[in-house]
Amino acid sequence: MNTSYQYPRPALTVDCVVFGIGASDAATRKLQVLLIQRDLPPFKNAWALPGGFVRINESLDQAAARELREETGLSKVYLEQFHTFGDPQRDPREHVVSVAHFALVNLFDHKVLAATDARDADWFDADQTPKLAFDHQLILTSAWQRLQQAVRQRPIGFELLPREFTLTQLQQLYEVILNQSLDKRNFRKKLLAMELLIDTQRKQTGVAHRAAKLYRFDRTKYQRLQKAGFHFEL
Missing domain, CATH: 1.10.10.10 (Winged helix-like DNA-binding domain superfamily/Winged helix DNA-binding domain)
Known part of the structure; x- marks a missing residue:
């Protein structure tokens, strides 16, 4: 059923904060985050979190999983919705609301590759990322804080380890x-x-x-x- 609305509405997107544990040496092991280098404006060439617009008749979780697969090649990973970001100025194009998810990836079993509108994809230390597009630094910080809470209350940390x-x-x-x-x-x-x-x-x-x-x-x-x-x- 088609429905028209009297009032304009914000656009809806999803963003994914993908965490992994890097390096096998305990002295250098750090929490890492997967970033993509944008190939399209706005913020062309800047590093950002994987994500994109939600399609019609697509759930938020489905959109997050699809964007992650399309932009990084990752699939069948732990993915959890954690917060919504809706500052009207967060996207220079228009008012865009983002529903953020965090994902946990075992680096032993998953390989990443850039695809669709991503020029490159790579892992960075979560506390030493390049300048990020949009409000993605805020989203990353919030995701790490939520992960710290979650691992104390649920055994999701095992998703980051080999079997x-x-x-x-x-x-x-x-x-x-x-x-x-x-x-x-x-x-x-x-x-x-x-x-x-x-x-x-x-x-x-x-x-x-x-x-x-x-x-x-x-x-x-x-x-x-x-x-x-x-x-x-x-």
Whole structure:
């Protein structure tokens, strides 16, 4: 059914803040964000978050997943809506409202490539990005703050790790996201007490240091416990 409206309406877009954990060396490991270099005005050649306009009959989540796939080649990644940005001056073209999402990507399994209206796509340290187009620096900062809250309340951080990981890798992931050091003994005690980690009975291979045990996250058990009222909290 076609409907006409008496009043003009803002345009609607989605933007995606894609996080990954970079570098294998613990001393240099940092939270990274995926940016695209715009190939069209406004802000042509500037770096920006992946995103674009929502199509008719397309949900916000569908639009975010499509834009991410079209501009970076990423698909089937964890994607969560977190905030709406509606300053009338945020886009020089017209009044554009953006519904922002953050995505979590395991860099071991996903490769990125620039496509459609993106000239390039690359990973940057989240705290050392180039000047971003539109209000994307504000969106990035807000996404990191929301991620810090979310990883303490839900086990979404496992999306950033390979399927099998060590306890040290898990702790380093939380330290990178939270931007703070964690007590090793307390961290491991709390995680293991939840009984959500599966000991694979295997150890690391090809490492210069003493090989550590490998674990997997028991997603099925977590979902079952969650239905029973279990609350993940770190």
